[in-house]
Amino acid sequence: xxxxxxxxxxxxxxxxxxxxxxxxxxxxxxxxxxxxxxxxxxxxxxxxxxxxxxxxxxxxxxxxxxxxxxxxxxxxxxxxxxxxxxxxxxxxxxxxxxxxxxxxxxxxxxxxxxxxxxxxxxxxxxxxxxxxxxxxxxxxxxxxxxxxxxxxxxxxxxxxxxxxxxxxxxxxxxxxxxxxxxxxxxxxxxxxxxxxxxx
Amino acid sequence: xxxxxxxxxxxxxxxxxxxxxxxxxxxxxxxxxxxxxxxxxxxxxxxxxxxxxxxxxxxxxxxxxxxxxxxxxxxxxxxxxxxxxxxxxxxxxxxxxxxxxxxxxxxxxxxxxxxxxxxxxxxxxxxxxxxxxxxxxxxxxxxxxxxxxxxxxxxxxxxxxxxxxxxxxxxxxxxxxxxxxxxxxxxxxxxxxxxxxxxxxxxxxxxxxxxxxxxxxxxxxxxxxxxxxxxxxxxxxxxxxxxxxxxxxxxxxxxxxxxxxxxxxxxxxxxxxxxxxxxxxxxxxxxxxxxxxxxxxxxxxxxxxxxxxxxxxxxxxxxxxxxxxxxxxxxxxxxxxxxxxxxxxxxxxxxxxxxxxxxxxxxxxxxxxxxxxxxxxxxxxxxxxxxxxxxxxxxxxxxxxxxxxxxxxxxxxxxxxxxxxxxxxxxxxxxxxxxxxxxxxxxxxxxxxxxxxxxxxx
Numbered sequence: 106x107x108x109x110x111x112x113x114x115x116x117x118x119x120x121x122x123x124x125x126x127x128x129x130x131x132x133x134x135x136x137x138x139x140x141x142x143x144x145x146x147x148x149x150x151x152x153x154x155x156x157x158x159x160x161x162x163x164x165x166x167x168x169x170x171x172x173x174x175x176x177x178x179x180x181x182x183x184x185x186x187x188x189x190x191x192x193x194x195x196x197x198x199x200x201x202x203x204x205x206x207x208x209x210x211x212x213x214x215x216x217x218x219x220x221x222x223x224x225x226x227x228x229x230x231x232x233x234x235x236x237x238x239x240x241x242x243x244x245x246x247x248x249x250x251x252x253x254x255x256x257x258x259x260x261x262x263x264x265x266x267x268x269x270x271x272x273x274x275x276x277x278x279x280x281x282x283x284x285x286x287x288x289x290x291x292x293x294x295x296x297x298x299x300x301x302x303x304x
Numbered sequence: 305x306x307x308x309x310x311x312x313x314x315x316x317x318x319x320x321x322x323x324x325x326x327x328x329x330x331x332x333x334x335x336x337x338x339x340x341x342x343x344x345x346x347x348x349x350x351x352x353x354x355x356x357x358x359x360x361x362x363x364x365x366x367x368x369x370x371x372x373x374x375x376x377x378x379x380x381x382x383x384x385x386x387x388x389x390x391x392x393x394x395x396x397x398x399x400x401x402x403x404x405x406x407x408x409x410x411x412x413x414x415x416x417x418x419x420x421x422x423x424x425x426x427x428x429x430x431x432x433x434x435x436x437x438x439x440x441x442x443x444x445x446x447x448x449x450x451x452x453x454x455x456x457x458x459x460x461x462x463x464x465x466x467x468x469x470x471x472x473x474x475x476x477x478x479x480x481x482x483x484x485x486x487x488x489x490x491x492x493x494x495x496x497x498x499x500x501x502x503x504x505x506x507x508x509x510x511x512x513x514x515x516x517x518x519x520x521x522x523x524x525x526x527x528x529x530x531x532x533x534x535x536x537x538x539x540x541x542x543x544x545x546x547x548x549x550x551x552x553x554x555x556x557x558x559x560x561x562x563x564x565x566x567x568x569x570x571x572x573x574x575x576x577x578x579x580x581x582x583x584x585x586x587x588x589x590x591x592x593x594x595x596x597x598x599x600x601x602x603x604x605x606x607x608x609x610x611x612x613x614x615x616x617x618x619x620x621x622x623x624x625x626x627x628x629x630x631x632x633x634x635x636x637x638x639x640x641x642x643x644x645x646x647x648x649x650x651x652x653x654x655x656x657x658x659x660x661x662x663x664x665x666x667x668x669x670x671x672x673x674x675x676x677x678x679x680x681x682x683x684x685x686x687x688x689x690x691x692x693x694x695x696x697x698x699x700x701x702x703x704x705x706x707x708x709x710x711x712x713x714x715x716x717x718x719x720x721x722x723x724x725x726x727x728x729x730x731x732x733x734x735x736x737x738x739x740x741x742x743x744x745x746x747x748x749x750x751x752x753x754x755x756x757x758x759x760x761x762x
Contacts, residue, residue: 136579
């Protein structure tokens with residue numbers, strides 16, 4: 106952390122290197138990503154001890170559902186990008202609509218995931234079945250909770266955007282929330298290939 | 305002081321320091337019993353001395369938290385305390401209950417105490433740190449609820465700042481998690497599982513919020529840095545604490561009969577627990593470096609910086625040392641744990657209490673800061689106690705490493721008591737360092753009675 110951290114008002118920074126959103130949300134995002142990074146590294150470590158077992162059980166995962174979910178999250182992120190752009194043009198109505206669409210993408214993700222979990226839990230799989238499933242369930246569940254938190258943030262942003270809280274003069278809060286939502290997306294883009302696809 | 309009702313903090317602080325002295329005296333008795341097993345036997349057996357040592361610590365820290373909150377909340381909320389009378393009444397109830405409990409520990413056998421205090425109605429006794437008789441536990445809940453009611457009402461009628469909200473969150477959490485001390489299932493795994501909900505979620509969860517709020521308050525007052533900046537830091541620290549600390553509870557679930565995934569969850573999340581403590585260190589130094597005024601109370605600033613450093617070392621580094629499951633497989637329950645426990649409690653919670661006491665006490669006694677002479681003495685006590693605890697920690701760490709080697713890792717492991725005999729040298733060194741700590745504490749107490757030219761009240 107530099108000496109100037111958390112004291113500079115981003116609005117005072119030169120526009121070329123302006124940090125979108127609040128510095129505090131970036132510290133938060135980095136901490137979250139660090140937690141997932143340690144989790145991913147632990148997965149790699151555990152897998153290296155028993156590659157065959159991991160590969161075997163990886164085949165039981167629903168890759169189509171995972172791929173569809175990836176599409177949903179990337180699309181959701183795209184809507185949120187469009188929302189921030191609309192806010193910068195002072196078009197609050199369009200911004201709110203796009204935040205709403207982003208929220209729906211998140212809801213779609215959760216729905217797909219619930220079906221996926223139902224199938225796995227229905228087959229009697231649990232955290233204690235084996236190390237692969239332990240990681241599969243833990244990682245996707247922690248991510249699942251982050252999607253929910255991201256959607257709560259989007260819901261708040263939707264309400265505030267409709268009230269015209271963000272515009273070309275100040276879209277600080279919206280950018281902060283958008284950055285968090287992109288993180289949820291980014292984590293999945295690492296998680297999906299790592300757990301579902303890579304062999 | 306700005307608000308008359310802040311004065312109720314004073315008796316809390318005085319009692320806290322008194323119990324601190326008792327805690328250290330019993331610590332020295334205990335330390336000696338490690339090497340002279342029958343010292344003071346049968347009058348004060350080891351298990352009783354240990355109970356008094358740990359319970360006195362917890363109670364004086366709670367006293368300090370309450371006093372600190374009573375001092376801080378009126379100033380933050382910019383209004384008088386909801387009921388100073390209730391606060392004083394609770395002080396006496398708490399103090400008398402604590403004294404009676406300690407007297408009970410010392411005067412009658414523990415089983416007799418249990419029979420005398422209705423442990424058969426609801427069995428809650430006999431568990432480490434939660435040894436208090438049922439009536440004491442109920443008393444703690446009543447005092448805590450009255451205290452929370454008092455400060456919550458004060459905040460509700462006054463200004464709601466981020467710092468007081470974080471403090472309230474921490475204090476309410478403290479009360480809620482204490483309720484698990486009443487839950488004592490017969491199944492030992494479940495017993496331990498929920499026992500940690502009080503013990504771990506206190507010190508590695510909600511207490512950290514209290515710590516952060518106190519530190520933020522003293523830093524605002526002594527450095528003059530903008531509240532906005534300090535509050536943002538506080539939010540970051542609180543978030544990091546909760547992300548890592550809650551599931552970090554898992555590092556206690558490795559070997560107690562809980563499912564194996566706790567070894568992963570506990571390792572991963574608790575490996576990140578040093579981060580909020582590191583953020584606190586950076587926070588404290590950053591704010592003092594960009595200070596806008598020279599506060600006359602230099603001792604308080606020293607304690608604040610010390611908290612940042614020592615909490616990170618004791619809780620962060622010494623915690624990380626043995627938090628990963630493969631390491632903990634060898635180290636759990638050894639002197640490594642004791643080393644971590646001593647430095648973490650001192651660095652985080654003793655020091656933050658001494659920070660708020662150091663800042664508030666002169667003001668409660670009608671001056672902005674103590675005389676230079678008194679502050680110099682206080683700073684001497686800071687260094688004596690802090691260096692002593694560093695060496696206590698190092699000696700216990702050495703003892704722990706040897707113990708792990710002799711008793712667990714070696715090809716020909718020795719029985720526990722044989723290994724203990726072989727590490728006795730480190731226990732002796734710890735005991736002498738403990739004497740230095742006591743001297744530091746006595747210098748600290750003496751600094752309150754030193755006169756000289758004092759800074760006038762602001």
